[in-house]
Amino acid sequence: MSLRHALLGLLSERPASGYDLLKLFETSLATAWPATQSQIYTELTKLAGTGLINVAAEGPRGRKEYALTDEGLAELRHWLTETKPQRNTRSDILLRVFFLGVLTAEQARGYLTELIELSDQGYQGLRRLEESVDWDDDSLSVYGRIALEYGLRFNAMRREWAEWAAGQIT
Amino acid sequence: MSLRHALLGLLSERPASGYDLLKLFETSLATAWPATQSQIYTELTKLAGTGLINVAAEGPRGRKEYALTDEGLAELRHWLTETKPQRNTRSDILLRVFFLGVLTAEQARGYLTELIELSDQGYQGLRRLEESVDWDDDSLSVYGRIALEYGLRFNAMRREWAEWAAGQIT
DNA sequence: GAACACATGTAACCTGTTACATGATTTG
């Protein structure tokens, strides 16, 4: 149940509304853990029900600003230190590779060429993000940059692999 | 709906029972697309219902051997060539990185050290798999090796990144 | 005052996980 912890994590930085959190997901967490609007609002209601967060303020247009409670912070720390990260990663990009044999060599190379482009776009998108964000000294900035570096390295690795793979197809 | 296509892909190589497919998932597709026994049997029944596969033979112990139909092969090719791979990858490993700021520097480095070990184990597991499989000339072997190379490079990349990241924490 | 951004909530559906339930054949 990582969505729950993603929300607690974002709220550990500062209070925010469901709408704020939706925007934060789109900009910062999108590559690690995408979430939809409907999911976020539903989960916030549940989290408030169990006391891990509470409604700290209400604003115009029905805005509810949620804040992390002590219990919520404890739960976040527990998740980070006591539970093993091991969720199976699913990649339909990689899955397709196994079955490229049902296509012609040309089509298979075409798929890998697409992956090269995809990786380039991913890389460049992250570079643009890096430039557009004003990185201050809060911990989300520090660790956000580390996560971004992961994305850059990942896309570079995938590009090189896809180039190598295209060369393997005779 | 990638599970459906994973099954079609495996059956494109040769007919197989649900049990066979379960084993194939465990050995070859596990890193790209894990699937449970219950999921596989349910999906096979659905696929047979829509005519993408059929029961080609029945064996002892209620064994049903499924084979890909022409329609199934067409659907597999369609998936590979006409649909964009873009499923959001979720990584709770990366998600946690964003929130390491709520821990002490020591705890955060501890997490990254775990990731180094995890990556090493992943790398070594794939090396062992590479040695244990007898790679013949069928297309699953050719593309299976390419997918395996991806896993090796991925784990190497992640290890190097985690080492770099641990050094970033002051 | 029209368009856009802010703001929330819910219902239906699909996918995936865990657990239960059962039985047949082979191997030591």
Add this chain to the structure above:
DNA sequence: CAAATCATGTAACAGGTTACATGTGTTC
């Protein structure tokens, strides 16, 4: 004959996606 392996099926639940539904405040 006991244990391991082969073999299938289903039910309950959790998590995620898409679509619908509604309304307020700001900006041009």
